[in-house]
Amino acid sequence: MPTAEEIRRRIIEHGLSIRDRVIATMPQRYSLMVEQIRSIARSYRGDFDTFLTNLSSIKGLDLLVIYTALLAVLSKHKSLSDEEILKIGDSFDRHIYDVFSASKARRALEEAGVEKEIANDVISGVVKALNLINNKYNSPYLWIAEQRRIERFENSVREVLFRNEGGNRVGRGVKLFLRLFIHDTNIPLAVRIAYTQENKKYILHGDMYTALVTLRSGAFEDVASITAERVKARVAKRLLCEAKEGGARCKDVVMRLESIRGLVRYVGKISGDPIVYERGAYDIGYRYCRDLKCEACPINDVCKRYTFIKLK
Structure with a gap:
């Protein structure tokens, strides 16, 4: 027995045989970025300054973070299926290729079938979060890369993306975003968490x-x-x-x-x-x-x- x-x-073992569903449904250019990040993280996980220097060469990295933030905030409103995530990813990639803007994001979400009221709330939340991040960390990817402790990172995600809201649905969005960046098999931008015992402290959503x-x-x-x-x-x-x-x-x-x-x-x-x-x-x-x-x-x-x- x-x-x-x-x-x-x-x-x-099954979890290791598959990809996180957000990563599995990403547009191709974001999937390529994920591979680049993994390669850089594995090579320079012990040299943080060199890690950051190499990250700066990845064009559009902030858009990858913004895309995942948008999914996280949207998941506060509903549990997203793989098909819905795929549709949102394709639409986001078509409308937001180089520079993020609220108007482009709104068109992308509405084209993907997101209700207008929900789309407006999601975009408003992401724009406010970007303002906070850019003022303190200069860019979204640096906000993540600077993280050292999983508890503090989770609190920061809740504060920045969800304005310290609580509840099960917000928790779902927080965990979606958090787990993407703290493990080698995902997008190990938070390199000082992903390659230490710190990532073992992750508390799953349930x-x-x-x-x-x-x-x-x-x-x-x-x-x-x-x-x-x-x-x-x-x-x-x-x-x-x-x-x-x-x-x-x-x-x-x-x-x-x-x-x-x-x-x-x-x-x-x-x-x-x-x-x-x-x-x-x-x-x-x-x-x-x-x-x-x-x-x-x-x-x-x-x-x-x-x-x-x-x-x-």
Whole structure:
């Protein structure tokens, strides 16, 4: 029987086999920038001044940061599908090729199908953020490159992009932006976080898909917290019911996402690489687990298949 640690390891393996969905759907010129940044970061991660000097040669780097900021702020309003991100990226690339402007960004978002009111709010937020960043750091990419501590970076993202707003939807946008720049497999602009143990301090968002995979797979079962024990007790009760009466007569195990989010975050932490764990679990949840496509799932040989667990 696979252990919870083995299940987490397989989720991470899947995460390493795919790209972050924002990066996977980027316009080609931004994808090329990402490769350049990775190459520079890997070569000069121990020499920050040389790292910055080489970054300055990448034309349009600030637009890459602005594009991700726009997606992050937009995700405050709605959870973006891969198709929506792809459409926004293509439209952004067509309208904003060299210099960012509010009018160009508005046309890009509206062309991509974003409602006018939401587009205006997103652009207003990004423009205000750019003013703050340029006054303090001179450019968006330098704002990120200067970061040393993940907690401070996260607080800065919340302050600059979201004006210190709170709530789950804002948290979703904060995490989207943060994780993109603090890991070698993403866009390691925050080089002093991406190549140190600091990136292990990332606390994943705890979205529906990541949570679903964490619980249904059994990746949480070696955790001894009160929440974990409650979940294990409810799972055991359901399995006992199935053994006695058959699954059709047994009730689903239904839990509120908010009640188990802390457990999901802790599982991500003990996985050893919370950013990649989140990427792998989200992808499995989005592509397979939500529709019970168990046979096609990349972890189907280790998953406990607690498909009776439902989240609301």
